[in-house]
Structure formats: C-alpha cells, structure tokens
Amino acid sequence: xxxxxxxxxxxxxxxxxxxxxxxxxxxxxxxxxxxxxxxxxxxxxxxxxxxxxxxxxxxxxxxxxxxxxxxxxxxxxxxxxxxxxxxxxxxxxxxxxxxxxxxxxxxxxxxxxxxxxxxxxxxxxxxxxxxxxxxxxxxxxxxxxxxxxxxxxxxxxxxxxxxxxxxxxxxxxxxxxxxxxxxxxxxxxxxxxxxxxxxxxxxxxxxxxxxxxxxxxxxxxxxxxxxxxxxxxxxxxxxxxxxxxxxxxxxxxxxxxxxxxxxxxxxxxxxxxxxxxxxxxxx
Numbered sequence: 001x002x003x004x005x006x007x008x009x010x011x012x013x014x015x016x017x018x019x020x021x022x023x024x025x026x027x028x029x030x031x032x033x034x035x036x037x038x039x040x041x042x043x044x045x046x047x048x049x050x051x052x053x054x055x056x057x058x059x060x061x062x063x064x065x066x067x068x069x070x071x072x073x074x075x076x077x078x079x080x081x082x083x084x085x086x087x088x089x090x091x092x093x094x095x096x097x098x099x100x101x102x103x104x105x106x107x108x109x110x111x112x113x114x115x116x117x118x119x120x121x122x123x124x125x126x127x128x129x130x131x132x133x134x135x136x137x138x139x140x141x142x143x144x145x146x147x148x149x150x151x152x153x154x155x156x157x158x159x160x161x162x163x164x165x166x167x168x169x170x171x172x173x174x175x176x177x178x179x180x181x182x183x184x185x186x187x188x189x190x191x192x193x194x195x196x197x198x199x200x201x202x203x204x205x206x207x208x209x210x211x212x213x214x215x216x217x218x219x220x221x222x223x224x225x226x227x228x229x230x231x232x233x234x235x236x237x238x239x240x241x242x243x244x245x246x247x248x249x250x251x252x253x254x255x256x257x258x259x260x261x262x263x264x265x266x267x268x269x270x271x272x273x274x275x276x277x278x279x280x281x282x283x
Contacts, residue, residue, distance in 0.1 A: 019044030034060025048076035120273035
C-alpha cells in the first residue's frame with residue numbers, strides 16, 4: 001500500500017493524512033504538544049469540545065506562529081450540545097481562537113443530557129442534529145469548510161444517508177489492528193466518505209504496543225497508511241508518529257491477522273447509554 005501525505009475529501013479539499021490527536025492530553029501539556037507538532041511539520045490538529053482542551057489547542061496554534069490557512073483543524077460537537085448546534089459551534093470557534101473550522105464532526109450518534117452524569121437523551125434524534133449541522137454548513141461556508149461524523153457504524157451511516165442532503169466528508173472511528181472495522185471502511189469507501197482512524201495503536205497501555213508483529217514493523221520504522229490522529233504530548237513520539245512509510249501487502253496481512261486472536265476496543269460505546277451503536281463486541 002502506497003501511503004500519501006493527504007487525502008481528498010468529497011468537498012474537494014485536501015486533508016493531511018496524519019493529525020495530532022489530543023484526546024486524554026493533560027492540561028498544561030496539550031498546548032506545548034500542538035505548538036511543537038505544528039513547528040515540526042504537522043498540518044492537522046484534531047480535538048473535540050468533549051476533550052475540554054479547545055482553549056489550550058487554540059493557544060498552541062497561536063504560539064506556533066504557523067499561519068492558520070496552513071493548518072487543517074478538526075473539532076467535534078459534544079453529545080449534550082446536540083440540541084444547540086449553532087451555540088456549540090460558536091463556542092468551539094471562540095475557544096480555539098479561529099474564525100473557521102476545516103472539519104466539524106458529530107462526536108457520537110448519541111444525544112445526551114447536560115446533567116451530571118450525562119444520560120442518554122431519548123427525546124432528541126441525532127438525525128435532527130445532522131440537519132442542524134447541514135443548515136449551518138450551507139449558511140456559513142466562512143465558518144465551516146466540511147462536516148462529518150464520528151463513531152458511526154454501518155447501520156447509523158445507512159440511516160443518515162437515507163435522508164442527508166450533505167454526505168459526510170469524514171467518519172472518524174476507532175481503527176487499529178485489533179479493531180480493523182473493515183465493514184465501516186468498505187461502506188464509507190463506496191459512498192465517498194473518508195475514514196479517519198483514532199487510537200491507531202489502541203490508545204494508552206494498549207497490548208498492541210508489545211505485539212510482536214507491531215513491534216517488528218515499528219522497527220523499520222513504519223506507520224499505518226490510513227488517515228489517522230495519533231495522540232502524544234512527548235516530543236520524540238510526536239515526531240515519530242508523523243513518519244509515513246509504505247507497508248507491503250504481506251505486512252498488511254500480518255497486521256490484519258492480529259484481530260483474529262486479539263480483538264479489543266479502547267473506546268467502548270456502551271458508556272453513552274445508547275447500547276452498542278451497531279459496533280460488534282460492544283454489549
């Protein structure tokens with residue numbers, strides 16, 4: 001598989017295939033990570049309102065000195081904000097210190113309440129959230145360059161596409177050798193939706209980090225060729241995560257075999273209170 005540094009979205013825009021992920025980045029660390037990454041060649045930063053670090057991400061972008069137009073910036077609509085999409089969008093823009101987003105994603109097809117703890121909000125349909133996002137996208141091309149979804153299984157994508165006026169540009173899902181999500185990948189390819197992988201090595205303390213196949217390939221060094229957003233706040237890892245080298249067909253086959261005996265999911269959909277959301281092995 002020949003890797004590339006960017007992928008074209010259905011909007012016509014180019015999205016860098018490697019982005020700096022910021023999930024679980026500790027307060028005080030993410031600002032430096034974003035600044036360092038951008039100063040050292042990264043062009044894509046991925047965050048979310050739910051991460052509670054948009055202000056620090058924005059500060060890191062500003063501190064980097066890299067022109068905003070050279071950065072592909074992604075954030076996500078939080079589950080408790082699905083009834084108030086426009087307010088949430090404006091809040092994210094303010095926190096990030098930017099006038100526009102390159103990509104705005106619905107974080108989960110799972111509306112939730114604003115209480116503590118947040119609970120599944122059965123009074124709201126996430127399809128109405130998508131309609132609100134479509135409306136904002138059409139009305140404010142200066143604020144939104146593309147919209148998409150995250151954590152959507154095939155059954156949710158089918159329901160969305162049955163009524164959508166705007167086909168999502170991206171579906172960001174957990175995808176790694178122990179959770180390859182091949183059904184989602186193939187479906188999205190058939191619909192012109194780019195799949196972005198989060199937790200491409202299984203997140204913190206992942207067994208993949210000591211898997212003999214992964215370790216062997218890492219020593220080349222190599223990296224997965226799909227669009228991905230690996231998270232790190234360590235300078236050396238930020239640099240190594242950006243290395244893109246082709247994988248042979250045989251190496252890809254070796255990675256695919258891992259799932260046959262070591263399947264796991266780092267981000268379990270059941271936490272939302274909406275059941276499995278159509279993903280396997282989540283009940």
